[in-house]
Amino acid sequence: MDRLEQKIINCIEQHRDEIITIGRDIFTHAEMGYKEYRTAQIVADRLRQLGIEPQTGLAVTGVKGYLKPRCSGPIVALVGELDALPIPAHPDANPETGASHCCGHNAQIAGLLGAAIALTDPEIAQALDGNIAFMAAPAEEFVDTEFKVGLIQKGTIRYCGGKSELIRIGAFDDIDIAVGHHISPNLPGYQLANGTSNGFVNKVVTFHGKSAHAAGSPHTGVDALNAAMLALHAIDLQRETFRDADSVRIHSFMPRAGTAINVIAEETCIESSVRGKNIPAMQDASRKYDRAIRAGAIGLGCTAEIVTVPGYLPTVPLDDPGLLTGVLQDLSAEGQTRGYHYPVDYCNADSHTAGSTDFGEVSSILPLYQFNTGGYTGELHNSNVRVTDEQLAYVETAKIFALTAYRLLKNQAEAAKKVLAGFHPTLTREEYFAFMEENDRTEVYPPASER
Ligand SMILES: [Zn+2]
Ligand SMILES: [Zn+2]
CATH class of the missing domain: 3.30.70.360 (Alpha-Beta Plaits)
Incomplete structure (x- = not known):
């Protein structure tokens, strides 16, 4: 860890209580996809307090704010998801809508804002040879489809997935590298999440x-x-x-x-x-x-x-996730000195889940680093999900987001440039749009002429 990495960690530790408060608040005020107005407001307000004027209302509720108003060099997006699930049986479910954070996306937003707190430190921001986009993405869960189809019919959106929609409106056009997080219940520490998904x-x-x-x-x-x-x-x-x-x-x-x-x-x-x-x-x-x-x-x-x-789309793993692996290992070791015992686990390219995420789209067009943290028990998408370690779920997430961005962009963005030089997208953006159009169709069989 260099001096500024240590400063990032210290800064996040100093704001520990605030980051935990954000995580708790969102957990107990869950909102469904494309309706995350309150959560988006929290993100936008906190970014403004940090001196960042964000774009809001992207793909209905998405938020995007740049660390620096103008900057040459690569742009790294730290991406958190805003939405929750319709699981009213959860004790912290939103009493009006039944929405609850049984997929733990609240931890992503807590981590994203925690990272923003550290990275906006002038000395740290100055040391980055590139820019950072703090992005809060709507509607990852493919649920509540009737509502989303209604938005499509009204012309408000074109695709159900929030990141699909953000790509469609060009919100990822200037992004070079993305970083995403997810919780993993019962995980004792951190996990490199470089596997594949359907x-x-x-x-x-x-x-x-x-x-x-x-x-x-x-x-x-x-x-x-x-x-x-x-x-x-x-x-x-x-x-x-x-x-x-x-x-x-x-x-x-x-x-x-x-x-x-x-x-x-x-x-x-x-x-x-x-x-x-x-x-x-x-x-x-x-x-x-x-x-x-x-x-x-x-x-x-x-x-x-x-x-x-x-x-x-299927998630495409990175050929070399070594930079993120290094962050997790170093942070795990550093944490020992503070009394934290968070081991590192590895989910590599040979590990596949048959489920799906719209981070798949992101990974198909640009390099995507993904990591998991524990701090929850229960099972994803189940009313038994509980937050059991707020340090791990929220505060450590913030550190990993911030350190990954910092390591990509320090020293003339040497690491980011190397990643970009070696990356070959599965699809160009044009091919992606063509794929989406081709799979957006209605057929009536047999056709009228053959009935
Ligand atoms: Zn989920
Ligand atoms: Zn999720």
């Missing part, structure tokens, strides 16, 4: 048949429930074609499946997520899914409307 598209399928008396005259009806069953079976029969390495997941539910026992179902609906570890695998599974739906429709004489909604 990407996905969602499907909303509606079969249209014809109602009839189910016992008296089924021959005059067209059974949309049977079409859905045949389609789901055909989807299952595809599974042997999915390679283990591609980690394909297709999971569905039926929000509508007819109206009564003695009525042939006129309309049924299947909603599904189609996930895969890479874009070709997602595309392949998506094509097979659509084919299976068409089989159900043609087999029973229904029509099927297949709405494909773009979700998130």
